[in-house]
Amino acid sequence: MASQPKIELVVNSRCILGESPVWDERTGTLYFVDINSKRLHAFVLATGQQxxxxxxxxxxxxxxTTDKSKLLAALSRDVVIVDLDxxxxxxxxxxxxxxxxxEEMRFNDGKASPAGVFVVGRMHNKWRDNNPGRLYAMRLQSIPESSTFQELLTPEEVVLPNGMAWDTQRSLMYFVDTGLSTITAYKTDGxxxxxxxxxxxxxxxxxxTIPKEEGIPDGMTIxxxxxxxxxLADGGAVACYDANSGKQLHxxxxxxxxxxxxxxxxxGLKQLFVTTREEPGNNPSEHWGGVFSVEVEGVKGAAAAYAVKLPVQ
Structure with missing residues (x-):
């Protein structure tokens, strides 16, 4: 019989809207954002430094990015470089x-593809009223001003762009459309x-397609x-799905x-770090807005890629 998952609060961050957790194994640091508070958080796991x-x-x-002292950050319309040092x-x-x-638009979830392209979605704040979003690829060029966006999914093709992940063969990109409650696999280029x-x-x-009673799919990893x-936002859980059959495994x-x-x-990439958000109304959870670690026996993550290359200054 498999052991029960180990769940632990690792950062009591009280985020209004915690999102975009990123693990940098080069520095042993977990980065995440509080979207509504306009803040980047950093947590060094070994020391507890924040x-x-x-x-x-x-x-x-x-x-x-390939420079461990710098991150890309997507704001409303702009992508900027963050100097951590x-x-x-x-x-x-x-x-x-x-x-x-x-108006009412901002960047939402995004990640670097295994080959270094920043794939990032932009959403409408009133997406529940069927206002659509877009999905882009951004390639950093040698001159910053020449960096451009390629539109991957148009407003006719996506509602709320969210979590993404790539298979280990780098032939597929898995993508969450929260507005449709779907995870879709897209064939990709090199x-x-x-x-x-x-x-x-x-x-x-x-x-x-995730049933509404399970919660709506949000951020994702592989x-x-x-x-x-x-x-599973509003579902109070994280779930694991077989990428081929769609069957829920955990x-x-x-x-x-x-x-x-x-x-x-x-x-060993054995901890699944989960960001959370505030819980308005009656009976909020004690540690809403915190970051949790989940360990499931036999489960570990795929190796991360630091593939986004910085432009020559």
């Missing part, structure tokens, strides 16, 4: 056009970016065995109601 950095607007997601937010290296929406066929359509398949781990209930995203980290 520090933060405030932004001038909401920060939707972060991604590691100097605790500075740098200038924008890319900006989406105004025609793609300004850079891990979804491609279109000659008819203009993606080669894709829906892996699973395990070494190729299975997908997803935070479900771990958490001591909070609103988990948001997850990533593997810690020694």
């Amino acid at each position: 520090y933060g950095l405030d932004f001038y607007e909401k920060v939707g997601t972060i991604a590691p 100097k605790r500075l937010v740098g200038p924008a290296v890319a900006t989406v056009p105004e025609s793609h929406g300004v 850079e891990g970016v979804p491609v279109r066929n000659s008819d203009g359509k993606h080669d894709s398949r829906v892996v699973v 395990a070494a065995d190729g299975n997908l781990w997803v935070a 479900k771990v209930q958490l001591p909070v109601k609103r988990p948001t995203a997850c990533t593997f980290g810690g020694p």
